[in-house]
Amino acid sequence: xxxxxxxxxLGKRFADQVxxxxxxxxxxxxxxxxxxxASGCGKTTTLRMIAGFESPSAGQVLLAGDDIxxxxxxxxxxxxxxxxxxxFPHLSVFENIGFALRLRRTPNAEVARRVGQALDMVxxxxxxxxxxxxxxxxxxxxxxxxxxxxxxxxxxxxDEPLGALDLKLRKAMQIELKTLQREVGITFVYVTHDxxxxxxxxxxxxxxxxxxxxxxxxxxxxxxxxASRFVADFIGVSNFLPGRLRTAGGDVxxxxxxxxxxxxxxxxxxxxxxxxxxAVRPERMRLIATGxxxxxxxxxxxxxxxxxxxxxxxxxxxxxxxxxxxxxVMVRVPNDAAAExxxxxxxxxxxxxxxxxxxxxxxxx
Amino acid sequence: MTRVSRRGWxxxxxxxxxxxxxxLPILVLLVFAFNDGTILAFPLRGFTLRWFTELFATEAxxxxxxxxxxxxxxxSLVATTLATCGAIAVMRFExxxxxxxxxxxxxxxxxxxxxxxxxxxxxxSTVGLPRSLWTIAAAHTVVGFPYALLILVARLVxxxxxxxxxxxxxxxxxxxxxxxxxxxxxxxxxxxGWLTAFTVSFDEFAVANMVVGRExxxxxxxxxxxxxxxRLPRVIAMAxxxxxxxxxxxxxxxxxxxxxxxxxxxxxxxxx
Amino acid sequence: MPxxxxxxxxxxxxxxxxxxxxxLVAPLLLLSAYSFRAGVGGALFRDWVPTLEQYRILLGTxxxxxxxxxxxxxxxxxxxxxxxxxxxxxxxLVFRVRERAGVYIVLLLIPFWISYLLRVMAWKVVLGEGGxxxxxxxxxxxxxxPISALFYSRLAVVVTLVxxxxxxxxxxxxxxxxxxxxxLLEAAASLGATPWQRFWRVTAPLSLPGVLAGAVMVFIPTVxxxxxxxxxxxxSGSMYGNIIxxxxxxxxxxxLGAALAVVMLALTLGLVGATSRLTRLERFIG
Numbered sequence: 041x042x043x044x045x046x047x048x049x050l051g052k053r054f055a056d057q058v059x060x061x062x063x064x065x066x067x068x069x070x071x072x073x074x075x076x077x078a079s080g081c082g083k084t085t086t087l088r089m090i091a092g093f094e095s096p097s098a099g100q101v102l103l104a105g106d107d108i109x110x111x112x113x114x115x116x117x118x119x120x121x122x123x124x125x126x127x128f129p130h131l132s133v134f135e136n137i138g139f140a141l142r143l144r145r146t147p148n149a150e151v152a153r154r155v156g157q158a159l160d161m162v163x164x165x166x167x168x169x170x171x172x173x174x175x176x177x178x179x180x181x182x183x184x185x186x187x188x189x190x191x192x193x194x195x196x197x198x199d200e201p202l203g204a205l206d207l208k209l210r211k212a213m214q215i216e217l218k219t220l221q222r223e224v225g226i227t228f229v230y231v232t233h234d235x236x237x238x239x240x241x242x243x244x245x246x247x248x249x250x251x252x253x254x255x256x257x258x259x260x261x262x263x264x265x266x267a268s269r270f271v272a273d274f275i276g277v278s279n280f281l282p283g284r285l286r287t288a289g290g291d292v293x294x295x296x297x298x299x300x301x302x303x304x305x306x307x308x309x310x311x312x313x314x315x316x317x318x319a320v321r322p323e324r325m326r327l328i329a330t331g332x333x334x335x336x337x338x339x340x341x342x343x344x345x346x347x348x349x350x351x352x353x354x355x356x357x358x359x360x361x362x363x364x365x366x367x368x369v370m371v372r373v374p375n376d377a378a379a380e381x382x383x384x385x386x387x388x389x390x391x392x393x394x395x396x397x398x399x400x401x402x403x404x405x
Numbered sequence: 406m407t408r409v410s411r412r413g414w415x416x417x418x419x420x421x422x423x424x425x426x427x428x429l430p431i432l433v434l435l436v437f438a439f440n441d442g443t444i445l446a447f448p449l450r451g452f453t454l455r456w457f458t459e460l461f462a463t464e465a466x467x468x469x470x471x472x473x474x475x476x477x478x479x480x481s482l483v484a485t486t487l488a489t490c491g492a493i494a495v496m497r498f499e500x501x502x503x504x505x506x507x508x509x510x511x512x513x514x515x516x517x518x519x520x521x522x523x524x525x526x527x528x529x530s531t532v533g534l535p536r537s538l539w540t541i542a543a544a545h546t547v548v549g550f551p552y553a554l555l556i557l558v559a560r561l562v563x564x565x566x567x568x569x570x571x572x573x574x575x576x577x578x579x580x581x582x583x584x585x586x587x588x589x590x591x592x593x594x595x596x597x598g599w600l601t602a603f604t605v606s607f608d609e610f611a612v613a614n615m616v617v618g619r620e621x622x623x624x625x626x627x628x629x630x631x632x633x634x635x636r637l638p639r640v641i642a643m644a645x646x647x648x649x650x651x652x653x654x655x656x657x658x659x660x661x662x663x664x665x666x667x668x669x670x671x672x673x674x675x676x677x
Numbered sequence: 678m679p680x681x682x683x684x685x686x687x688x689x690x691x692x693x694x695x696x697x698x699x700x701l702v703a704p705l706l707l708l709s710a711y712s713f714r715a716g717v718g719g720a721l722f723r724d725w726v727p728t729l730e731q732y733r734i735l736l737g738t739x740x741x742x743x744x745x746x747x748x749x750x751x752x753x754x755x756x757x758x759x760x761x762x763x764x765x766x767x768x769x770l771v772f773r774v775r776e777r778a779g780v781y782i783v784l785l786l787i788p789f790w791i792s793y794l795l796r797v798m799a800w801k802v803v804l805g806e807g808g809x810x811x812x813x814x815x816x817x818x819x820x821x822x823p824i825s826a827l828f829y830s831r832l833a834v835v836v837t838l839v840x841x842x843x844x845x846x847x848x849x850x851x852x853x854x855x856x857x858x859x860x861l862l863e864a865a866a867s868l869g870a871t872p873w874q875r876f877w878r879v880t881a882p883l884s885l886p887g888v889l890a891g892a893v894m895v896f897i898p899t900v901x902x903x904x905x906x907x908x909x910x911x912x913s914g915s916m917y918g919n920i921i922x923x924x925x926x927x928x929x930x931x932x933l934g935a936a937l938a939v940v941m942l943a944l945t946l947g948l949v950g951a952t953s954r955l956t957r958l959e960r961f962i963g
Contacts, residue, residue: 114573126567130589140575416769427788430799491693498686517901519918520938523925524704608792624794644795655790
């Protein structure tokens with residue numbers, strides 16, 4: 041199937057700085073695709089190159105198989121929602137949404153119909169005659185979306201559209217946007233720096249760093265199988281244990297400092313003795329107090345340590361444990377009654393930190 | 406820290422005294438505009454409105470007024486149009502000659518009028534153009550241009566670039582974007598620029614005096630009348646009228662400024 | 678820059694650039710070229726051999742140089758006086774009136790917005806021999822003869838110009854004073870500085886760039902003035918601008934006039950260049 045959007049070796053350099061470095065990806069029709077990364081990673085520049093506001097220094101942009109790299113912005117059939125909405129202050133909501141139609145000299149009746157449809161789609165009927173300045177942030181955001189959707193483009197580009205909203209509204213809008221996208225079936229290319237947002241809404245995520253795509257996969261894979269330390273650190277919280285790969289004897293294990301051996305999840309093809317990092321999510325680790333009856337599952341990794349700090353955060357409790365192998369890990373335990381009874385660990389208690397091998401990722405950096 | 410009230414009276418008194426001194430000649434003029442006497446001296450003779458009626462009957466005076474209005478309107482229109490183009494070019498594009506262009510554009514503010522006048526005189530002579538209202542208008546476009554440019558550049562500084570991108574994304578060509586989005590939103594600034602250039606031209610004497618042909622503008626006419634004592638009260642009456650109109654324009658500009666200073670009903674916050 | 682961008686830029690930049698080129702740059706260049714002409718006679722540019730003759734005459738005529746020095750002196754005096762008079766007003770508005778200063782500034786600016794020619798004329802009326810002040814004083818019996826020193830003199834020129842420019846120069850001073858961080862003054866106060874010391878050691882130095890900019894803004898048009906001198910200056914109040922005007926008018930000697938004009942142009946542009954560098958440096962230091 042022809043990808044809705046395809047980037048081939050796309051690059052952009054500004055003076056002496058490389059903003060986007062050989063990005064290649066293909067987005068399927070109807071997909072909710074996110075570009076995720078910190079400020080300056082190149083995600084917005086990439087989006088703007090798809091829109092036509094920046095011309096690439098290298099590579100191509102294809103839309104449904106057509107090479108639009110040289111096509112000017114106003115001739116590209118993509119919709120765009122800007123971070124601060126960019127609604128025309130001198131026009132009413134109706135005229136804002138109908139702007140594209142008016143340019144094509146669409147007859148009035150048709151304009152009215154399509155604008156009405158667009159407003160219904162974003163659930164904002166009745167606000168046609170207001171000016172953008174009279175609307176709330178959430179309403180403006182929806183008008184911006186309606187404006188982008190009214191010409192029924194195949195692809196809509198969204199540049200951190202929820203960034204200006206407060207937390208609760210943002211959460212609600214995330215779900216609404218996702219639902220809308222599913223209903224209408226349009227391909228969304230979404231730029232955000234909020235990893236939780238990307239994980240919530242996307243079908244696939246491309247994590248970017250310094251102009252390059254460092255990992256591209258569905259949310260679950262990105263979270264559970266980060267390809268590098270950067271991704272593991274950027275997405276959610278992670279514990280990192282440095283060690284050396286030991287492949288002798290047919291069994292792949294990692295030797296942590298102090299000699300302790302642990303098993304990892306998917307291990308990349310690396311030579312024996314290579315320095316690696318084991319990354320484990322805090323919620324995948326468990327604590328067993330020394331001398332208690334509890335035990336880890338078969339084959340689970342076990343490392344001894346001492347509790348240094350206990351932090352209560354409402355829904356969970358975080359235990360900061362100093363390991364015998366050196367370093368500190370954070371173990372997150374949900375605060376349900378059973379757990380409390382099981383652990384009851386406090387500072388200075390000796391504990392064992394245990395986790396399933398498949399819960400850890402072995403990273404080569 | 407408390408302020409001793411004794412210290413408080415010096416500065417305000419200074420301000421009001423200065424203000425009084427500033428308005429004194431203007432008030433004196435006003436007094437003599439209504440004074441029933443041809444000599445601008447005390448003692449006063451009595452109230453009259455005849456100078457105003459006579460001035461409207463003085464053909465040369467009225468013609469010079471009309472000339473000034475026409476020249477001001479035309480030159481300010483050209484100046485503002487050019488300034489709008491220049492402001493957009495400077496604020497939206499990066500190019501190597503930008504510094505040079507701006508220096509030249511603001512030059513009329515730094516060049517003494519007498520130099521500008523003689524330079525234009527020489528130019529007209531070389532090119533073979535006779536001096537006329539057209540030449541005054543051409544001179545005034547140059548004089549008024551920097552004012553209009555500064556006003557428009559100031560307006561464009563806070564103008565959200567994303568609005569233009571949004572319009573183009575929706576299918577508008579660059580020129581359509583300018584027409585449908587940019588120009589409507591900077592219209593108050595364009596008007597303010599036009600009004601400023603108009604006022605500058607209307608009042609301008611130094612340069613006009615050097616490139617004037619047979620038809621004078623109002624300031625040139627006024628100047629020529631200053632030696633004729635009998636005509637003076639009429640001239641003063643005209644001066645009073647001009648003052649009133651200038652004030653009206655001034656307050657219009659002020660009102661416009663307040664309008665522009667208010668954050669526009671835009672969704673986009675001011676971005677550098 | 679992509680081709681379409683270049684096309685748009687040309688379409689926008691060409692009209693003003695060409696217009697200014699024709700009506701500003703070309704005339705000024707012509708003027709400069711003309712100043713290198715030998716004599717008055719003959720067609721404008723036919724048989725033109727560049728020569729420094731006019732400049733030699735200029736530098737060799739003490740009267741010209743004196744008049745230039747006089748004009749610079751008058752302009753300097755006017756700039757200094759206007760700035761001095763305007764400073765307390767600016768200080769008052771920024772530090773005492775504060776938020777309500779809008780109206781006060783408007784009141785200050787209204788006279789400036791009324792025609793320059795009219796205001797000069799008004800002073801003529803006020804200060805002249807048969808003018809208001811004299812006739813008032815005469816009719817009140819305070820003097821027996823009109824005071825002619827007020828009129829048709831260098832003094833009259835200076836007074837008139839100071840009057841014209843004072844409200845205007847208040848603006849940059851207000852802007853600069855406004856930008857001074859109050860915390861600095863409070864810090865000085867906490868260190869024991871009296872109000873006067875705070876002014877001299879904190880406010881005044883920090884306001885210097887703005888004051889300088891304002892003074893330059895007054896100096897430049899004033900040095901080339903010819904209108905005011907012709908109205909209220911009489912013969913002793915003539916300024917450099919008047920001889921330039923004359924050489925292009927009654928005493929037709931265009932090449933010499935051009936040379937004189939070029940000298941004035943160089944002077945003002947040089948001044949602008951020098952002070953802009955100065956005020957920029959100030960911003961880095963202070």
